[in-house]
Amino acid sequence: MAELPVLEMRNITKAFPGVIANENISLDLKKGEVHALLGENGAGKTTLMNILFGIYKADEGEIFMEGKQISVSSPHNALKYGIGMVQQHFTVVPSFTVAENVVLGLKEMGFFVKTKTVESSIKKLGESYDIPVNPRARVWTLSVGEKQRIEILKLLYTGAKVIILDEPTAVLTPQETEVLFKAIRKLVSEGSSVIFISHKLDEVLEISDRVTVLRGGKVIGTEVRSSIDRRSLVRMMVGRDVLLDFDKPKTEPGRTVLQVENLTVKNDKNLEAVRSLSLSIKSGEILGIAGVAGNGQRELAEAIYGLRKPVQGKVVLNDKTLRHTDVAQRIKGGVAFIPQDRRALATCPSLSITENMFMKNAHTNNIPQSPFNVNIRAMQKATEELISSYSISTASTKTPARFLSGGNLQKLVLARELSTKPCLIIAEHPTRGLDIGAMEFVYRTLLAHKERGAAVLLLAGELYEIFRLSDRVAVIYEGEIMGYTPPDPKFTEEIGFMMAGSKQGEIA
């Protein structure tokens, strides 16, 4: 054990107004290791990494790189030390090509970029790490997984030795996750070290060599992979045992709430994303839609909610045909929507938590009020209650939403959408970015709404989530429903075939 750790953080403390985000945290990273940082939302994972990457400055504590003390003052400075970070929200320029994005901001490039040389070296770099990319593709045409690979390539190109991945799998499909893991394994075998932030236990157990668990801004423990299992990790994270496998309440499906008929919707690139799709959901029923991301789930949800104009087809809610692109009509009709992109679509970053919580109040009339005399105090009070019942960690109800972490923002959206009594809930990845304790809460809430008689359209990437919640599973592929199965893991193989494009019944 004479070898020095590549990186060592000692006694890091960082306080924000009202909270201590990191308290006396120490962490070390060995050469060629994947070190997972695990913890619930608000445990201080992202803050700690932002300190390491020079975005925040620690109030106390020291950072050592290969035994020498360093002072990281900015991300640019961090890159010079060989520390690179892939943020939860990507920092790529959509209209640039892959190659342009990789060299963006590199001073060494000079005034004129030698495009050809750069492109070929990026291609080579990608191949050597099993991250195949087309350096000339425009970034906006790429999938989320591909964008992430570009972020990683960018770091490799600058020669990063320590790569921080902040919840990298939160936005990936299982297949993309596999590609990422392959790349991570290659990275560490080539001598890089990776800090992997996540709260997905299975992934942490699969990829990491050591795990450090944070809770409430403190280190609970650092363990070697071989000495831990799922159960012990959960207990370290949450401080108690969590039960995710609970029974679904038995409900008798009632009358049809949502009926979609022959819906065809185009995506942003003007290609047909949903093709003549029909489905229906009854009251007290959860329909889970399984499929690889990018097969029309988003467009389907947005068209039902009225954000996207379908080319043809009908959306019928409680026997009433809805006008296309009339969101207000849906909200008044009791449709709740938890979109995938909560930061861009579902919240206002500069507005307070209260204002975000009651963004839709004009239509839901959850707190009845006159348009000429809005009752701010009532909203504030209701927000305080929602903050505590959804355990959103925030300094006050007046905090701007942009200060919330990803998970807390998701809780805010959930609180807004589920605190009313919707008759239809469209939930796109409702637990994405949530820790296990919050996940349990969301599952219980969704099931409670189902028991109450709401219809739920669940679009989730994770099959286990669909199995746990749904009454029926539909599989979507290129905008068409390939078939239905009961929500039972024994159909996983059949679902997998349908996700890959085989129609039900075609599989012998």
Add this chain to the structure above:
Amino acid sequence: MRIKIEKRLTVPKYSSILVPVLSVALALFLMGIILLVFFYGRLGNLSLAFRETFEAYKEMLTWPFANKYGIFSTLMRMVPLAFVGLGLSFAYRMKIWNIGGEGQLYMGALAATWGALYLFKDVTSPVLMIILISILGAAAGGIWALIPALMKAFAKTDEIVVTLMLNYVAIFWVDYLVYGPWKDPKGYGFPGTAPFPDQARLATLFKGEFHVGFFIAVALAIVLYYVYKRTRWGMNSKIVGDNAQAARYSGISIIKYTIIALVVSGAIAGLGGAVQMMGIQHRLQHGFSPGYGYTAIIVAWLAKLNPIAILLVAFLFGGLLVGNDQLQMFYKLPMALISVFQGLVLFSLLGGEAIAKYRLRVSREEAVTNE
């Protein structure tokens, strides 16, 4: 010991007052240097130039704010700035950049003149006349803003360019009328219309030094303050301004809100034009506004779109305009200097806002490790 610049997580509350005050002070200081250079050029003696600068400053600051007649002039200059500034705030809250306050002011004035001299010339009741002219002026400003509003809502054109260009169109319309069809035959050839009849003039106080348009502006500011804080429109327009996508998601019609925001914004500016005609000008003239519509952009911005603050800032800028008149009269300084000063205020304000997002941190860690 070393000094570092760090980004603040939250901008402290006191900075919203400190920044405008300091930026005006900085602008005054820079203006002083310019005046000094100017006087040195004229007098050729540095100590005389210092004294002259000091005197000019005293004149510029005491007359508009500390003299009875000066304060009335300041209040009267403040009125059009306040109207247009309030109007602009209505659109700016939604991040709709109406640069057309000047044009909307001109159209309001034009419509008021049309009403006073032609359309309502048989109305004898002053109250009815003033109400009718106010409505006409507001409608004209609103319609003038409706053009960019429709273009933005349905064709996604950029409102900055369209509103700015329409300023010139409005000014040239007024010029066409005052040089042509509406020219006062008894006006000795000056480009202006005939004077307004008495029933189309606002009531004045203090021997005509002051008209009631000021109270209309104050009342309007209070109404807007309430609208922004406590009404559904106020809440929803905040959402549209912060994240248009989220507004759509919340069931807010962006098209409707865009059109209403621009039209109301223009209507308030147009009302300002009508009040200016009825209160002070009493006839439409070539170039009656020394760029109120543009100065109001700075006013609205300095006030952070808060209607009450707009009144205060408009008062301050009104005073600067009056002070400039004094300088022009007694020191023969060019008119352009006030534009220079306004530019300086805007620059130091924007700079101050950017700087307020950072803080200096003095740390001694280096000293410790060197021991």
